[in-house]
Amino acid sequence: MIFIREIEKYIPGEKPLYLALGNFDGLHLGHKKLINFLIAKACENNGLSAAFIFDPHPDNVLSAKTAPKMLTTAEQKAIMLSDMGMGLLIYNTFNNEIARLSPEEFVNKFLVKSLKVKEIFIGFNYSFGHRGAGSSETMKALGEHCGFGVNVIPPVCIGEDIVSSTLIRQSLDKGDIERAKQMLGYYPSLKGVVSKGEGRGKIIGFPTANLLIDDKINIPSLGVYAAQAVNETGKYPAVVNIGKKPTFHEKYPVTVETHIIDYSKDLYDTVLEIILFKKIRDEKKFSSVDELVAQIKTDRSAAADFFKNPEKAG
Numbered sequence: 001m002i003f004i005r006e007i008e009k010y011i012p013g014e015k016p017l018y019l020a021l022g023n024f025d026g027l028h029l030g031h032k033k034l035i036n037f038l039i040a041k042a043c044e045n046n047g048l049s050a051a052f053i054f055d056p057h058p059d060n061v062l063s064a065k066t067a068p069k070m071l072t073t074a075e076q077k078a079i080m081l082s083d084m085g086m087g088l089l090i091y092n093t094f095n096n097e098i099a100r101l102s103p104e105e106f107v108n109k110f111l112v113k114s115l116k117v118k119e120i121f122i123g124f125n126y127s128f129g130h131r132g133a134g135s136s137e138t139m140k141a142l143g144e145h146c147g148f149g150v151n152v153i154p155p156v157c158i159g160e161d162i163v164s165s166t167l168i169r170q171s172l173d174k175g176d177i178e179r180a181k182q183m184l185g186y187y188p189s190l191k192g193v194v195s196k197g198e199g200r201g202k203i204i205g206f207p208t209a210n211l212l213i214d215d216k217i218n219i220p221s222l223g224v225y226a227a228q229a230v231n232e233t234g235k236y237p238a239v240v241n242i243g244k245k246p247t248f249h250e251k252y253p254v255t256v257e258t259h260i261i262d263y264s265k266d267l268y269d270t271v272l273e274i275i276l277f278k279k280i281r282d283e284k285k286f287s288s289v290d291e292l293v294a295q296i297k298t299d300r301s302a303a304a305d306f307f308k309n310p311e312k313a314g
Contacts, residue, residue, distance in 0.1 A: 004089070016046075190276070194269065224283075
């Protein structure tokens, strides 16, 4: 996959451009339906499949304090799009100048003049232009006027629910990993650099890797999870604690600590990904360190038991 940062660097080629528009946060089943249809149509017509994504997300520019946390980083999204077979990915910086563009100005500036699109692919609820004034119907009308095709992809439903990034975040906020997985099509994960923590885990016999997570990324509800730790050396069963260490602190920021079962190598300053499979329990304040240690042993056993079934370990 070709990656371009900023649309000015794109030079139209001989192949017609089939373009996906959206943020594709989480690249869930609804997004995958759109992307797969796009790639198939581009291949059928000897075209170039592409995605145009604003980064940072417009919400983080226009309403940073209330913007929802993201399900995936820009890097993770790029890797997943590449794995799906996307030919080109353009990340373009979003700013207030772009935010003020009318739907017509947006289409003319980006889709017609810069990208010279053949066809575009959007979700049923896609909006664009100043204050989201443009809808999928607006895009259809502009496409007809400007000479490019518009494909509006209907939603994917699970039961009565329309799959969406918002609903996935709500599931994660409840610790409902399985529900989130149903909508994502894969188990959710967190990725970051291992940094030094308080060192208490090693003292009590359960060393943990303290993960530095991008503050724009959505973190599931506080509690303990059965997970898989992934680094450059392999995949390992693990138990993850997401919490504020209430046994030791009255107030403490949320931390993501991973105890990798039967693993003793130094992980400081390395990149670690944790894939969450199941919530074992909610966070709890213990009356003593001994009580905490006893619970950690139980949690570790629960996580180890989960991975005795190879199918559950992915």
